[in-house]
Amino acid sequence: MLWLAIHLPRLSLEAWAAALPPSQQAQPLALLQGQQILAANDAAAEAGVQPGMKRATALALAPMLLLGQADARRDREALQAVAHAALAFTPSVALEGSATVLLEVATSLRFFGGADALLARLRQALAPLGHCTRIARAPTALGAALLARWQGEADAAAASRQDRQDQQDRQGLQSAQDLAALQRALDAMPITLLDAAREHAPALQAMGLQRLADLRHLPRAGLARRFGQALLDEIDRARGTRPDPRKWLCAPEAFDARLELAARADRADQVLHAAARLLVRLVAWAQARQARVQAFELRMQHEPRHRADEATPTATLLRIELAEPAAELAQLQALLRERLARVQLAAPTLELRLHCHEWVQQPPPNTELFPTRQSERSGLVRLLERLRARLGNEQVLQLQTVADHRPERSVRTLPWGVQLADPPRPVPPPAPRPRPIWLLPTPAPLPERRAMPWFEGGPLQLLAGPERIESGWWDGGLAARDYFIAQAADGSLLWIYRARLPVADPLQPLWFLQGRFG
Amino acid sequence: MTHSPNLLVPSDRFAGAGAADPLQLHPALWRAHQLGQQRDDVVPSGFAALDAELPGGGWPTRALTELLLPHPGVGELRLLAPALVAVQQGGRSLMWFDPPALPCGWTLSALGLDLRQLVIVRARDGLAAQHPARTRLQAPADVLWALEQTLRSGHVGAVLAWLPAHVRLPSLRRLQLAAQAHDGPAFLLCEAAALVRPSVAPLRLALSPAGADTLALRIVKRRGPPSTTALHLELMPTLSAQARARARAQAGRVARQIAGETAAGVVGPAASSAFARISGRTPSRSST
Numbered sequence: 061m062l063w064l065a066i067h068l069p070r071l072s073l074e075a076w077a078a079a080l081p082p083s084q085q086a087q088p089l090a091l092l093q094g095q096q097i098l099a100a101n102d103a104a105a106e107a108g109v110q111p112g113m114k115r116a117t118a119l120a121l122a123p124m125l126l127l128g129q130a131d132a133r134r135d136r137e138a139l140q141a142v143a144h145a146a147l148a149f150t151p152s153v154a155l156e157g158s159a160t161v162l163l164e165v166a167t168s169l170r171f172f173g174g175a176d177a178l179l180a181r182l183r184q185a186l187a188p189l190g191h192c193t194r195i196a197r198a199p200t201a202l203g204a205a206l207l208a209r210w211q212g213e214a215d216a217a218a219a220s221r222q223d224r225q226d227q228q229d230r231q232g233l234q235s236a237q238d239l240a241a242l243q244r245a246l247d248a249m250p251i252t253l254l255d256a257a258r259e260h261a262p263a264l265q266a267m268g269l270q271r272l273a274d275l276r277h278l279p280r281a282g283l284a285r286r287f288g289q290a291l292l293d294e295i296d297r298a299r300g301t302r303p304d305p306r307k308w309l310c311a312p313e314a315f316d317a318r319l320e321l322a323a324r325a326d327r328a329d330q331v332l333h334a335a336a337r338l339l340v341r342l343v344a345w346a347q348a349r350q351a352r353v354q355a356f357e358l359r360m361q362h363e364p365r366h367r368a369d370e371a372t373p374t375a376t377l378l379r380i381e382l383a384e385p386a387a388e389l390a391q392l393q394a395l396l397r398e399r400l401a402r403v404q405l406a407a408p409t410l411e412l413r414l415h416c417h418e419w420v421q422q423p424p425p426n427t428e429l430f431p432t433r434q435s436e437r438s439g440l441v442r443l444l445e446r447l448r449a450r451l452g453n454e455q456v457l458q459l460q461t462v463a464d465h466r467p468e469r470s471v472r473t474l475p476w477g478v479q480l481a482d483p484p485r486p487v488p489p490p491a492p493r494p495r496p497i498w499l500l501p502t503p504a505p506l507p508e509r510r511a512m513p514w515f516e517g518g519p520l521q522l523l524a525g526p527e528r529i530e531s532g533w534w535d536g537g538l539a540a541r542d543y544f545i546a547q548a549a550d551g552s553l554l555w556i557y558r559a560r561l562p563v564a565d566p567l568q569p570l571w572f573l574q575g576r577f578g
Numbered sequence: 579m580t581h582s583p584n585l586l587v588p589s590d591r592f593a594g595a596g597a598a599d600p601l602q603l604h605p606a607l608w609r610a611h612q613l614g615q616q617r618d619d620v621v622p623s624g625f626a627a628l629d630a631e632l633p634g635g636g637w638p639t640r641a642l643t644e645l646l647l648p649h650p651g652v653g654e655l656r657l658l659a660p661a662l663v664a665v666q667q668g669g670r671s672l673m674w675f676d677p678p679a680l681p682c683g684w685t686l687s688a689l690g691l692d693l694r695q696l697v698i699v700r701a702r703d704g705l706a707a708q709h710p711a712r713t714r715l716q717a718p719a720d721v722l723w724a725l726e727q728t729l730r731s732g733h734v735g736a737v738l739a740w741l742p743a744h745v746r747l748p749s750l751r752r753l754q755l756a757a758q759a760h761d762g763p764a765f766l767l768c769e770a771a772a773l774v775r776p777s778v779a780p781l782r783l784a785l786s787p788a789g790a791d792t793l794a795l796r797i798v799k800r801r802g803p804p805s806t807t808a809l810h811l812e813l814m815p816t817l818s819a820q821a822r823a824r825a826r827a828q829a830g831r832v833a834r835q836i837a838g839e840t841a842a843g844v845v846g847p848a849a850s851s852a853f854a855r856i857s858g859r860t861p862s863r864s865s866t
Contacts, residue, residue: 433669439733440671447699447724455720457698461683471683476697494816497655497686498679523790524821545817547825551787552652553816575682576651577816 062166062175063201066142066186067194067208069215071159073099074191075138076128078337080322081330088122093130128322135159137317138191141341143309145185147348149178154306156205157255162306164201185347188340188389196234201306202298203242207234210249239300246298247273254298256291263287311348314417315356317341321410324363328376328403331360331412335400336393338414343389346419352385356416358396362407372406383445383477384438385420391442398449444476453477465531466539467499467555467574493527494545496555496575505569506556513556513571518549520556530560543574553577608633614801621736621763624660625811632781633801637661637763642754642779646798648770650678650740652785653793656689656813658765662736663690665762670735671695673728676721678740689814695735699724722749729756729764737764743771747778754778773798790825791815 068074073091080089088104090097097118100109107122119125135158143161146153149172152164165178172178179195186193194215196207211234236242249272251257251264263286269275272295275283284292296302317338325331335358346353358378380395428435448456457473464470512519525544532538541557548554555575608614613633620636622629629635637643647654662672672695674681683693701718725739737760745768757764766779773784781800788794791813797805817825 436670436733439731443728443731443733444697446727451699451720451724455700457700459681459683459686459693459696459698461687461693467682471680473680473698495682495685495688496651497682498651498677499682501680521825523825524817545821547790548787550648551789551792552649553787553790554651575679576649578651578653578655578681 061164061199061201062169063198063204064163064165064179064182065156065196065198065201065204065208066146066161066163066182067196067205067212068139068142068159068161068191069194069212070099070101070192071138072130072135073101075134076131076322077101078138078190079319079334080126081333084126084322088125089128090118090125091128091130098130132158134320137341138189141189141317141344142186142191144311144341144348145189145344146182147309147311148185148344149182151308152306153309154201155309156201160205160208162201162205164306185344189344190337190340194234196236198236198242199239200242200298200300201304202294203236203246203300206249206253206298207236207242207245209253210234213250213253243299246295247271247276251275254291254294256288256294260287260291311345314415315342315345316413316415318411318413321412324408324410325360326405326408328360328400328405331409332397332400335396335412335414338412339392339396340389342414342416343387343392345416346387349419350421350423351419352387352422352424353382353392353416354385354418354420355379355381356392356414356418359413359415360405360409361411361413362405363410376403376405376409378403380449383441383448385422387424391445394442394446395449398446402450402452448476465529466537467495467529468501468503469532469537470495471499494577496553497578499575500573503557503572503574506571506573508570513546513558515546515548515554515573520546520548520554522546523553526558528560529557541572545577608801611803613803621661621664623657624664625657627809628795628811631797631800631805631809637765638781639762640758640760641781642750642757642764642766644766644768644772644777644779644782646768646770646773646782646784648786650767652787653791653813654767654785655681655686657785657793657795657811658738659689659691659814661763665735666692666695668735670762671697671733672736672738673734674698675725675728675737675739676701676718676741677738699728722753726752726756729753729760732759732761734760734762736762738767739765740767741772743769743775745772747776750778790817790822 073089076091077085077089086103088101088107088109090100090104090109092098092115095115097109097111097113097115099111100118104118104122104125107125109118109122109125113121115127118127139155139159139161143153143155146161146163150163150165150168152167154162156162163182165175169175169178172181175197179197182195183193194208194212196204196211198204198207236245251269251272251274252261254272257264264275269278275291275295280292293302297304319334319338321331321334325334338358342353342356345351356379358380360376360378362372362374362376364374378396378399380392380399382395386392425438444456453475456476458476458478460472460474462470462472506513506515506520508514509519514520522544523546526542527544528542530540540560542560543555543557546554546556553576554573555577556571556573558570559572606614613631619639620632620634621639622636623632632638645654666672672691674696675698677698677700681698686693686696699721701721721739722745725737728734728737753764753766770784770786777799779799782798784796784798786794786796788808788810793811793813794808795811796808815822
């Protein structure tokens with residue numbers, strides 16, 4: 061068994077800061093639990109704000125401090141996203157505590173080409189989520205978790221000592237190669253890292269017990285009587301002398317995530333940054349399920365008190381469909397950006413929800429070293445998706461020919477990406493007669509003088525025709541026309557017709573322009 | 579003052595000293611009396627007479643080509659069709675931006691184009707389907723944006739864009755820059771009124787109809803010596819042989835009467851709304 065533990069020492073703070081606009085992320089930030097500071101970022105720590113301080117003290121130290129409230133649900137969702145990213149590497153992923161994800165990777169090593177390569181890939185996959193991570197490797201699950209947490213606490217201590225250099229040095233991986241090495245490392249660990257020991261911390265300290273090794277040398281029966289069996293169990297599980305079954309995590313069938321914005325967003329582009337964070341989670345989920353997203357929905361919930369009237373909708377819903385299923389972050393982000401750019405929010409929004417239940421299970425496409433026809437095709441699909449997201453479905457079109465003799469019905473346009481029911485038969489056209497390239501959908505009437513159709517102040521010369529088209533009595537669009545090819549004064553060719561329907565009104569035009577030969 | 583007969587000496591000395599031929603120095607250099615070369619591939623136009631006049635012997639790639647028409651429907655697509663078919667046969671797609679009317683799919687198929695490899699992008703205010711008598715002073719911003727993105731992506735085989743006469747020069751410059759990433763021909767079809775405005779496109783052609791199934795084509799700007807005479811190209815015939823003969827006879831009679839009138843009409847003020855004339859409804863000067 062080889063376990064990796066990903067510990068997120070700043071999970072709560074980062075989960076809250078994710079919703080802030082990028083310009084505010086460098087400011088001093090701190091998270092409150094009740095009236096006490098729970099966590100502070102580097103800028104705040106530099107001003108002297110430390111976890112455990114009172115709110116008023118912190119504000120006195122750093123007047124520009126931005127404060128947020130801790131939210132266990134938000135933390136849980138952020139941790140879930142990390143677990144989803146981990147699920148792309150092994151099916152055996154479990155959560156440990158409130159800020160640690162465990163992966164059992166012994167079976168995946170061969171596929172990823174060794175532990176180091178896997179770790180590098182894992183770090184790459186975690187990077188877009190934007191969390192500060194501490195990763196440890198050990199033969200037992202709890203052992204790995206404790207090592208990662210220990211490393212995280214040491215960093216926090218280093219940070220509070222303003223000892224940045226030390227922190228930089230500790231970026232590396234905490235690793236115990238075998239059980240003996242793990243047990244040695246655990247012996248040197250402070251007792252307070254154990255969950256079961258936290259409530260007994262004052263008593264343990266009073267007894268002069270600092271390290272795990274001190275505890276291990278005491279009689280087990282006495283320890284169990286004083287501190288409970290749970291403490292002994294935890295140590296045994298960490299040392300690998302007691303089985304430690306875990307409940308594996310499963311990625312849900314449909315993706316659903318929400319994010320509360322830190323500030324009211326009045327325009328759609330203001331939510332882009334926060335929505336991008338949700339997209340990162342969507343991609344992590346898709347990778348966990350080996351899914352490729354077909355369509356997703358972004359719901360921007362409007363604040364009830366900011367809605368102008370009852371007619372204002374309670375939410376703005378953006379639905380983004382992909383021409384071909386995809387799970388690439390950059391592509392989804394580009395689509396979302398184009399769509400958000402042309403959305404008008406009916407009212408300010410404070411909460412975003414991203415939902416996706418339309419996906420397909422598909423292996424990712426092979427990547428190509430050199431541009432090929434396949435890569436050009438996928439590039440074209442992405443380009444058209446972007447155009448469609450910005451311009452709308454009705455602006456990006458494909459042509460389809462219809463077997464109908466009436467010119468205005470012989471061609472129709474469909475939104476691009478709609479699968480044609482039957483692929484158009486290329487040639488031959490309905491009649492082996494020349495047809496103009498440009499068709500006017502509504503024929504333009506032409507005046508008649510001296511029994512000739514006139515166009516732009518001159519008579520038209522009829523060169524070919526008539527070609528009689530009489531069709532459509534069955535669908536109400538009866539056309540009875542004689543078509544001619546005519547030449548205009550400047551030499552260009554027109555396609556005109558004379559209506560053959562009985563005309564009641566003698567003033568009604570007889571001649572119509574149908575198209576031009578381009 | 580003595581008139582020196584040796585004004586040309588420097589250039590002679592330059593050539594005589596065995597210095598490199600400017601054509602060898604850089605593909606963008608050419609002598610003023612020669613046709614320029616094309617650094618990139620060209621797409622043959624399918625008309626030998628036209629290829630002989632174009633720098634590099636065909637439609638340029640990675641650059642804009644501007645075609646100036648008095649109105650749509652002078653034979654412009656039959657002129658471009660051989661090149662477009664060649665692009666599609668290479669497995670690449672066509673994109674048309676804001677065409678002036680609905681293209682007839684049957685005719686395009688008859689010209690050899692594959693409709694499955696054709697995408698049409700139209701402006702928000704509609705294909706001319708809804709607005710037959712549209713006149714636009716400014717090119718719609720979303721079409722220009724889409725055109726630029728398409729050129730920049732380089733995933734499209736050939737691009738045709740119908741633009742109004744008054745496109746702002748910075749927009750054209752952006753398009754020309756974007757076109758450098760576009761490995762294929764890019765045609766801008768503008769109204770003839772655009773003839774008087776400067777353009778960044780290295781190749782500009784003015785088209786006008788010259789009788790049935792014949793197109794008169796004048797090269798307004800190219801990398802090479804200015805061209806003086808108009809080319810007359812025979813297009814893929816629409817008419818039967820005897821109809822064409824009839825057209826010729828009539829055209830000869832009519833041409834003598836109205837030759838001056840049409841020539842004025844191409845660049846005259848009335849041409850500013852020329853694209854509206856596809857349906858014969860000129861807003862400023864109603865023909866009915």
